[in-house]
Amino acid sequence: MAAAAVLLVAPAAVACGDDSGGGGDSDPPKPSAEKSTQEAPSDSEAPSDDATAPADPAAAEKQVKENWEKFFDPAVSLKEKETVLENGAKMRGVLKSFSGDERGKQVSADVGKVEFTSATEADVTYALMLKGATALPTASGTAVNEDDTWKVSVKTLCALVKLSGNESPGPGC
Known part of the structure; x- marks a missing residue:
């Protein structure tokens, strides 16, 4: 079932790319690698x-x-x-491909946990479902606050696309 969930994003991978110039990674990212890299404050630093x-x-x-x-x-x-979706209009091509795929029409998510890492970012743990069955039970991603709306981050979508095995995602990722 996990393989089916990974395969569902394969068509989206064609339309998603790395505009950072990186793109040389040989290992696809793991969904759980999307945790925030922001350091937690020490006990002596009481944050507001x-x-x-x-x-x-x-x-x-x-x-x-x-x-x-x-x-x-x-x-x-x-x-x-x-x-x-963060930068939703810029990611239209990826969304169109993702939403147009037959398997993409059978996917849903069930959010289990939201942990805020800042006032504008949160780590999200969720289950990715395919036809109502759990395909990825503890996937991780991030949500960002953009224009006063909490959205799925681009890096979360791109990590799922890269997980499909596509080495050259398109623009936006």
């Missing part, structure tokens, strides 16, 4: 509340979960998915 979490963490967590599940919902339109 807004440095480690949004002003209203409960409302932000609710929006992260809703938008994450909306992004992976096969019934949601491409236009609506763009609104819950």
Whole structure:
């Protein structure tokens, strides 16, 4: 089942690329590698509340979960998915490919945990479902706050695309 989930993003991989100039990695990334690299403050450095979490963490967590599940919902339109993906308009080609694939129409996500690493970023642990069956039970990604909306990060989508084995993702990744 995990292989089927990985294969579902293969068509999207054709439309996704690394505009950072990197692209020489031989090993595909692991979904759990998408955790934030931001260091946690030490006990002696008491951060202000807004440095480690949004002003209203409960409302932000609710929006992260809703938008994450909306992004992976096969019934949601491409236009609506763009609104819950970081740089959604720039990622339209990847979304079109991902949403147009038969397997992509059978995928959903169930968010298990949201941990805020800053006021504008969160680590998300989720289960990726294929036809209602769990394909990746503990996938990890990140959500970002862009224009006052919590969205699925581009690096999360790109990690899933790269996980499919495509060595040369297209623009946006």
